[in-house]
Amino acid sequence: MTLSALIQKRENATATVATPAAHNLNKAGAVAKVASVAVATQLFPEEETAIRAWLAHIEETYPVTIADVLAKCAANPDARAYCLEQARQIPPPLEPDYTATCGTCTHFQRIDHPNLGHCAQGEPEAIAGxxxxxxxxxxxxxxxxxxxxxxRP
Ligand code: SF4
Structure with missing residues (x-):
């Protein structure tokens, strides 16, 4: 479930905006107030990019929530550190370890067509093959x- 979906669900139930990420950001904000840490008012572009990537990774697409998280990160170093840490923990995208062509694969079952066939392993394929x-x-x-x-055979 996305942050925006959680927000909407909670708004419908209790009119309270609170999501796991927002909750953690609020806790981080409380810590910052107690510690009287100097507050930055802007994010570096690379920080904003990383935080946006994390929000996209957790499938947060609600613009108001994204803007809220970015604003909190800009104003609160602890919130920023929390979000940047989350962004650092995004696993790298899967890189293909090789590329292959079905035509050179033992599982390719050629049909009566010069180029088409089907996969004997049941891998996804178009209707035509x-x-x-x-x-x-x-x-x-x-x-x-x-x-x-x-x-070719
Ligand atoms: S889809 Fe099937 S035929 Fe094509 S490479 Fe994968 S296993 Fe081989």
Whole structure:
């Protein structure tokens, strides 16, 4: 559930805006007040980018919530540190460990077409099937010993 969905749900129930992230930001704000920490009023562009990336990662798309989080981060160093730490913990995007073409895969079952076939492993494919020379990332790929790149039967 996104932050905005949580907010809307809580607004409907109790008219209280409080989400896990906002709650943590509020706690961080309380700490800042007690500690009398100097408050910045702006985020560096790279900080805003990182925080926006974290919000996107947790599927927060509600513009008001995003603006609120950014404003809190700009005004509160502890909130900023919390959000930047969350942003640092975003796992890196999955990088394909190789690219493959179905035409060189042992699981490719060619049909009566010069380029099309189907996957014997049940990998997702279009209704028409898989194009043998399209590069794709596929965990099920297994090099066919008798098929080289761009080879045709
Ligand atoms: S296992 Fe992957 S690469 Fe091999 S035919 Fe199926 S979809 Fe293509």
């Amino acid at each position: 898989l194009w043998d020379t399209d590069r794709r990332w596929c965990r099920s790929f297994k090099q066919a010993p008798d098929k080289q790149e761009d080879s």
